[in-house]
Amino acid sequence: MASSSSKPLVQVFHDVNALPLVNVKPGASVCDLGSAKVSDQPYTGGIFVKDELAEDLDSDSFPVNEWKYIIEGEWHMVQNGEKLIAKPGDVVFIPKGAAFLSLKKPFKAFFVTNRGGVDHKPYTKAKL
Structure with a gap:
């Protein structure tokens, strides 16, 4: 019988x-709630908030696989000319390498991704 420590x-x-949420770009904040190594790559879950200050965010190649569960607001995206809208209660899967435009519209989501823990650097405006 295997010991419980091997499970x-x-x-x-x-x-x-x-x-705390960390403001990582204008109008976008993130908080990693926890990271767990369950395979050769750690998984992280957290909160992502895009507020009314956010601009359209263009992704020509999303860096990781990620799941988002929409908590508040609506996530408006455009992919291959088609508008996609995710509302509270919807789940969105973004595969690594996906290209899409995230339109400026506030929303809050819980996410799970295989990027592992990241030390998020707060966004700061350049001094003029």
Whole structure:
């Protein structure tokens, strides 16, 4: 019989609602709630917020596989000339390499991605 230490373990990340959002680009903030190594690549889950200050964000090649569960607002995107709208309760899968335009419209989402933990650098405007 295998010992229980060789089996995957459930992980609990406590008090994540107290973690701060980091403003990573104009109008876009992120907070990694926890990272877990479940394969050769760690997975991270967190909160992404795009607020009313955000501009259209163009992705010509999304860097990772990512799932987003829309919590608030609507995520408006354009891909291959087709408009896509994700509303609260919708789940969006973005495959690595996807090209799309994320239109400026506020929304909040929970995400899970295979990029592992990232030390997000706060966005700062250049001094003039």
